[in-house]
Amino acid sequence: QTPLLVVEKLKKYYPIKKGIISRTVGHVKAVDGIDFHIYPGETLALVGESGCGKSTTGRAIVHLEPPTEGRVIFAGQDMAALQGAELRKARTDLQIIFQDPYSSLNPRKRIGDLLAEPLLAHKLVPKSEVSQKVDEILEIVGLTKYHKSRYPHEFSGGQRQRIGIARALILQPKLIVCDEPVSALDVSIQAQVLNLLKDLQKEFQLTYLFIAHGLGAVKYISDRIAIMYLGKIVELAQTQEIFKSPRHPYTQALLHAYPIPNPHLRNRERIVMEGDVPNPANPPKGCRFHTRCPFAKEICREQAPDLTKTAHAVACHFPLV
Ligand code: SF4
Numbered sequence: 653q654t655p656l657l658v659v660e661k662l663k664k665y666y667p668i669k670k671g672i673i674s675r676t677v678g679h680v681k682a683v684d685g686i687d688f689h690i691y692p693g694e695t696l697a698l699v700g701e702s703g704c705g706k707s708t709t710g711r712a713i714v715h716l717e718p719p720t721e722g723r724v725i726f727a728g729q730d731m732a733a734l735q736g737a738e739l740r741k742a743r744t745d746l747q748i749i750f751q752d753p754y755s756s757l758n759p760r761k762r763i764g765d766l767l768a769e770p771l772l773a774h775k776l777v778p779k780s781e782v783s784q785k786v787d788e789i790l791e792i793v794g795l796t797k798y799h800k801s802r803y804p805h806e807f808s809g810g811q812r813q814r815i816g817i818a819r820a821l822i823l824q825p826k827l828i829v830c831d832e833p834v835s836a837l838d839v840s841i842q843a844q845v846l847n848l849l850k851d852l853q854k855e856f857q858l859t860y861l862f863i864a865h866g867l868g869a870v871k872y873i874s875d876r877i878a879i880m881y882l883g884k885i886v887e888l889a890q891t892q893e894i895f896k897s898p899r900h901p902y903t904q905a906l907l908h909a910y911p912i913p914n915p916h917l918r919n920r921e922r923i924v925m926e927g928d929v930p931n932p933a934n935p936p937k938g939c940r941f942h943t944r945c946p947f948a949k950e951i952c953r954e955q956a957p958d959l960t961k962t963a964h965a966v967a968c969h970f971p972l973v
């Protein structure tokens with residue numbers, strides 16, 4: 653099977669400026685050389701604490717921020733090489749939904765106009781059909797055409813996320829980056845939105861990159877999970893593998909943070925992380941997790957472990973078995 657999306661050696665560095673002449677004094681290495689791919693119809697979860705580079709990765713994929721280095725290959729095409737009509741097509745195929753849809757919805761516009769906007773901008777349907785298309789999409793995400801004349805503030809958090817989903821979906825994308833789409837919602841609403849995303853995936857053959865800060869939200873929606881720490885992927889495997897036999901100490905620590913007791917981990921050592929996430933402008937030498945890892949040895953402080961090229965990939969000198 654050919655992947656729909658291939659991310660190759662992706663790096664995103666932000667310059668740190670200082671002084672009145674804005675001298676660059678260093679870089680925040682938000683994403684520091686990551687590789688992964690996503691197959692059509694698959695959901696790959698990208699999980700890690702805030703600041704690990706997961707949102708930056710998502711934004712690079714949908715072309716909101718060009719990578720510093722590396723490539724994003726979508727449907728066999730290098731995104732950086734696309735221009736004109738090809739680039740516009742790829743940009744409709746790649747959509748993103750955000751944690752807080754309210755911040756991405758213009759509060760002064762009615763929902764009907766907010767949904768018509770992308771259709772008109774991309775000239776996807778004739779003007780005369782826009783209104784009908786908007787009605788359809790509202791129905792699909794569980795709202796109605798009677799919501800068209802309302803403003804964003806008149807909706808609940810869950811409804812606003814449905815509008816965010818509708819706005820992405822109306823362009824008939826192939827891949828949607830879901831950047832913590834349920835993190836800001838009440839627990840009771842989270843399941844509804846996750847189920848909606850699952851149903852839409854089936855109905856429209858969508859592929860998802862699902863970003864989350866914990867493993868709880870991705871257990872039922874993801875096929876595979878990539879764990880990120882300080883700009884790097886430290887483990888990548890099938891979802892059940894990550895839950896049953898996590899191999900990276902950081903993944904184990906994340907699993908312990910997961911509120912539902914995990915029977916598979918009963919006989920394992922409970923891994924407690926020490927300290928806070930280090931500054932991504934100045935990540936630790938060697939394995940970036942060594943400052944917090946209870947198993948760190950001399951080599952961990954010197955040499956960065958590579959992510960193995962196996963189906964259950966892990967980047968650790970002493971992976972757990
Ligand atoms: Fe811990 Fe060493 Fe593995 Fe890094 S390489 S996670 S410090 S054991």
Ligand code: MG
Pocket residue numbers: 702703706707832
């Ligand atoms: Mg984020």
